[in-house]
Amino acid sequence: MSLLHPISSRVVLPLLAALLVHSLPAQAVPQWKWRDANGSIQYSDRPPPPGTPESAILARPAVPTSRTVVRPPEAAAPAAPSAPAPAVKAAENELDAKKRKAEEEKKALQKAEEEKQARVRAENCQRAQAYMKSLQDGMRIARVNAAGEREILDDAGRAEETRRTQEVIAANCR
Numbered sequence: 001m002s003l004l005h006p007i008s009s010r011v012v013l014p015l016l017a018a019l020l021v022h023s024l025p026a027q028a029v030p031q032w033k034w035r036d037a038n039g040s041i042q043y044s045d046r047p048p049p050p051g052t053p054e055s056a057i058l059a060r061p062a063v064p065t066s067r068t069v070v071r072p073p074e075a076a077a078p079a080a081p082s083a084p085a086p087a088v089k090a091a092e093n094e095l096d097a098k099k100r101k102a103e104e105e106k107k108a109l110q111k112a113e114e115e116k117q118a119r120v121r122a123e124n125c126q127r128a129q130a131y132m133k134s135l136q137d138g139m140r141i142a143r144v145n146a147a148g149e150r151e152i153l154d155d156a157g158r159a160e161e162t163r164r165t166q167e168v169i170a171a172n173c174r
Contacts, residue, residue: 033059058093125173132165 034048035041035056042048048057134141141153141161153161 031059031061032057058089121172121174124168128165128168128172132162132169135162135165 032044032047033041034052035058036048036052041058045061135158141158142150143153145151
């Protein structure tokens with residue numbers, strides 16, 4: 001006979017397992033961050049490939065590990081005497097990121113507007129084609145004039161409506 005209620009054992013055991021997992025120390029993996037020849041930012045637990053200029057290395061691991069390869073002084077690129085301070089580099093990277101984000105947002109808004117206009121053109125095209133079919137079928141078409149009176153299109157009115165509808169089709173149905 002169990003002293004614990006069956007429901008409480010279903011709750012308590014997973015909680016104990018979660019506490020045990022979270023209490024174990026996590027190993028920190030050193031991270032390198034650099035900009036490759038294509039301009040893409042790379043992340044790795046290993047140093048960048050030989051020949052990568054020092055100015056392209058954005059972050060180094062804080063604690064050296066046994067896997068860290070120390071470059072000989074000849075392989076390292078000479079430091080520029082007027083190299084900007086790390087704070088300036090970080091500010092420039094942040095500014096570049098903000099510019100890219102603003103450009104991406106602008107492109108997304110422009111794309112959304114173009115898609116909206118394409119939907120409107122498609123709807124206008126569909127309506128104009130349906131109206132053109134009605135005009136060509138010879139159906140009686142009535143419209144309301146400025147005085148609010150209903151008038152039936154005569155042959156001249158039908159020809160004018162056909163011409164206007166063809167212009168709308170030409171403009172919206174590409």
